[in-house]
Amino acid sequence: MTAASEGTAGADAGAERPGLRRLLSYLGRHRVAYGVWALTTLGYVAAFVAVPILIGHAVAAAESKLPDAEVARRCLWIVVVTLLRGGLRYYSRTLVFNLARDVEYELRNDLFAHLQRMPQSFYLQWRTGDLMSRCVNDLGSVRLLLGPGILNLLQTPVLYLAVFGAMLALDVRLALLVLLPYPAFLWIARGFGRAMHRTNLRLQEGLASLSNMLQETVSGIAVVKAYAMETAGQARFETVNRDLYRRQLDVVRVFAGLGPVLSLLPAVAMWIVLLVGGHEVSGGKMTLADFFTFSMYVYELTFPTFLMGWVVALVQRGAASMQRLDEVLCVEPSIADRPDRAALAHLRGEIEFRDLDFHYPGRGREPALRDVSLHVPAGSTLGIVGPVGSGKSTLASLIPRLYEIPDGHVFLDGVDVNRIPLATLRAGIAMVPQDSFLFSMTLAENVGYGLASPDPVRVVAAAERAQLAKDVADLPHGWDTLVGERGVMLSGGQRQRTALARALALRPSILILDDALSSVDAQTEAEIQRGLGEVFEGRTVVLISHRISTVRGADQIIVLDGGRIVERGRHDALVAAGGLYARLASQQALEDELEGEEAVA
Numbered sequence: 001m002t003a004a005s006e007g008t009a010g011a012d013a014g015a016e017r018p019g020l021r022r023l024l025s026y027l028g029r030h031r032v033a034y035g036v037w038a039l040t041t042l043g044y045v046a047a048f049v050a051v052p053i054l055i056g057h058a059v060a061a062a063e064s065k066l067p068d069a070e071v072a073r074r075c076l077w078i079v080v081v082t083l084l085r086g087g088l089r090y091y092s093r094t095l096v097f098n099l100a101r102d103v104e105y106e107l108r109n110d111l112f113a114h115l116q117r118m119p120q121s122f123y124l125q126w127r128t129g130d131l132m133s134r135c136v137n138d139l140g141s142v143r144l145l146l147g148p149g150i151l152n153l154l155q156t157p158v159l160y161l162a163v164f165g166a167m168l169a170l171d172v173r174l175a176l177l178v179l180l181p182y183p184a185f186l187w188i189a190r191g192f193g194r195a196m197h198r199t200n201l202r203l204q205e206g207l208a209s210l211s212n213m214l215q216e217t218v219s220g221i222a223v224v225k226a227y228a229m230e231t232a233g234q235a236r237f238e239t240v241n242r243d244l245y246r247r248q249l250d251v252v253r254v255f256a257g258l259g260p261v262l263s264l265l266p267a268v269a270m271w272i273v274l275l276v277g278g279h280e281v282s283g284g285k286m287t288l289a290d291f292f293t294f295s296m297y298v299y300e301l302t303f304p305t306f307l308m309g310w311v312v313a314l315v316q317r318g319a320a321s322m323q324r325l326d327e328v329l330c331v332e333p334s335i336a337d338r339p340d341r342a343a344l345a346h347l348r349g350e351i352e353f354r355d356l357d358f359h360y361p362g363r364g365r366e367p368a369l370r371d372v373s374l375h376v377p378a379g380s381t382l383g384i385v386g387p388v389g390s391g392k393s394t395l396a397s398l399i400p401r402l403y404e405i406p407d408g409h410v411f412l413d414g415v416d417v418n419r420i421p422l423a424t425l426r427a428g429i430a431m432v433p434q435d436s437f438l439f440s441m442t443l444a445e446n447v448g449y450g451l452a453s454p455d456p457v458r459v460v461a462a463a464e465r466a467q468l469a470k471d472v473a474d475l476p477h478g479w480d481t482l483v484g485e486r487g488v489m490l491s492g493g494q495r496q497r498t499a500l501a502r503a504l505a506l507r508p509s510i511l512i513l514d515d516a517l518s519s520v521d522a523q524t525e526a527e528i529q530r531g532l533g534e535v536f537e538g539r540t541v542v543l544i545s546h547r548i549s550t551v552r553g554a555d556q557i558i559v560l561d562g563g564r565i566v567e568r569g570r571h572d573a574l575v576a577a578g579g580l581y582a583r584l585a586s587q588q589a590l591e592d593e594l595e596g597e598e599a600v601a
Contacts, residue, residue, distance in 0.1 A: 019326030056293035129212020145318020347428030349540030383551025438487030
C-alpha cells in the first residue's frame with residue numbers, strides 16, 4: 001500500500017471532501033429517482049405530523065362529549081393516516097435502499113474497471129488484500145451511508161422542522177422551551193462525529209491488513225506447510241487480529257457513548273412538557289388535547305433522536321470508506337492512450353530498442369536495463385538468455401508496454417510504443433509469462449480467455465500445438481474440467497501448456513514466450529517446438545529461456561548480464577566465441593548428460 005494510504009488515519013474532515021464529491025456525481029445519475037424519493041419522504045413527514053394532531057382532535061371530541069359517531073369518525077381518520085404513513089415509510093425506505101444498491105453496483109463496476117486500467121507498477125505499491133478490502137468492506141459501508149444514512153440525514157431534520165412548526169402553532173412558549181436541549185445535539189454530534197470518523201477509518205485500515213494477511217496465507221499455503229510455519233503464521237495472524245479487535249472496541253466505545261447521551265435529549269424535552277405543560281393545563285391556559293398532542297410529538301421524536309446516533313456512525317464510517325475508495329480512484333493510469341496516438345490498426349511485428357535505460361518505479365536508482373539497443377525484424381525470432389536477474393523478463397514486458405517507458409526508446413513498426421493505441425498494441429501481442437496464471441474457470445475457458453467470442457476450433461488447434469490436447473482425455477470432465485484457483489488441478493507442465501495454448505489461440509503478430517517451457521520435460525519441449533514451427537512463421541517471436549535448446553534455432557540471440565546486452569548473434573557463432581553463452585551452453589549440456597545417466601540408472 002502507498003505511504004499516502006498508510007497515513008490516512010490522521011486525516012481531518014477536509015480530506016474526505018473529494019471522496020464525497022465523487023459520491024455526489026453518482027447520486028446525480030439517479031436525480032429523478034431521488035426526487036421521487038424526496039417527495040415520498042415529505043409525504044411521510046406530513047403524515048407523521050398529522051397523526052398526533054388527529055389524536056388530539058379525537059381527545060378533544062371525547063373531552064367535549066361529542067357524539068360517539070363523531071369520535072369514531074375522528075378515530076377512523078387516525079387509522080387511515082397511520083396506514084398511509086406506514087405505506088409511505090415503506091415505499092420511501094425501499095426506494096432509497098434500492099438506489100443505494102444501484103450506486104454500489106455502479107461504483108463497484110467502475111472500481112473494477114479502474115483497477116484493470118492500472119499498470120503493473122501500481123500493483124507493486126498496493127497490497128492485494130488492501131485492494132480487496134476496499135472493494136468489499138468499504139463499498140459495503142458506502143452502501144449503508146447511501147441507504148439508512150442518507151434516508152435519516154434528509155428525513156430526520158425535515159421531521160424535526162415540521163414537528164417544531166406544529167408545536168409552535170400549538171403553544172409558542174412551550175415549543176421554545178422544548179427546543180432548549182436540542183441545540184446540544186449539534187455540539188454532541190460534532191464531537192462524536194470526529195471521533196467516529198477517526199476510529200472508523202482506523203477500523204477499515206485494520207480490516208485491510210487482516211484481509212491482506214489472510215489472502216497471502218491462503219495463496220501461499222503450500223509454502224506455509226512445506227516450511228512448517230503454521231505456528232508462526234498463527235502468531236502473526238493473532239497479532240493482526242488483536243489489533244483489529246482493539247480498533248473495533250474503539251468504535252464500539254464511541255458508539256456506545258453516543259446513544260445514551262442522545263437519549264437524554266427527548267427525555268429532558270418530555271420533562272419540560274410534563275412540568276410546564278401540566279402546569280398550563282391545570283391553570284386552564286392549555287387544553288388537554290393540545291397537551292396530549294405536544295406529548296405525542298415529543299414521544300415520537302424519541303426514536304428518531306436516538307437513531308441519529310446510529311446514523312452519525314454510519315455516515316462517518318461511510319465517509320471514511322469513500323475516502324479510501326477515492327484514494328484508489330484518484331490514481332490516474334500512467335499508461336493510457338495519448339492525444340497524439342498514431343493511427344495504427346494492426347501490428348506487423350517489427351521491434352526496436354534504442355539506447356534504453358529502465359528503472360522499476362520505487363526500486364531505487366539502480367537500472368534494471370542499461371543502454372539496450374536492439375532491432376528485431378518483423379517475422380523473425382529473437383532468443384534471450386542470461387543469468388537469473390539479468391533483465392530478460394523486464395525487457396520482454398516493455399514490448400506490450402506493461403510498465404511506463406520514456407519516449408523515444410521502444411518502437412514497434414517504427415512507431416513509438418507510447419503512441420500506439422493500447423487496444424491495437426495489446427491485440428497484436430500475446431505473452432506467456434513465467435508465472436502461468438490460470439483463472440478458476442474450465443480448461444476450455446482458460447485457453448480461449450483472450451478470444452472475443454468462444455471458438456472451439458481455435459481452442460482445440462491451439463491446445464494441439466501446445467501438446468495439451470493429449471491430456472484432456474485424462475481430466476475428469478475433459479474440456480469442461482474446472483482447473484481450480486491458479487490452475488491447482490493441473491500439474492506445473494499442464495499449467496504452462498495451457499498458458500501457451502491461450503497465447504497461440506490469439507494468433508498475434510508478436511508472440512512472447514517467457515520461459516514458457518521450463519516446467520515441461522525435454523521430450524515434450526521438443527514436441528512443442530516442432531508444433532510451433534508452423535506457428536512461428538510470419539510472426540515475430542521473442543523466446544526467453546534458461547535452456548539453450550529452446551533458443552538455438554532463433555534468427556538472433558542476445559545474452560543479457562546485469563541489464564546489458566553482452567553478446568549477440570546466432571547459436572553457432574556464440575558458442576564459437578567462447579563467452580557467457582558458450583559457458584551456459586556447456587553447463588546445460590553437462591546437466592542434461594547427468595540427468596540422462598540418472599534416468600538410465
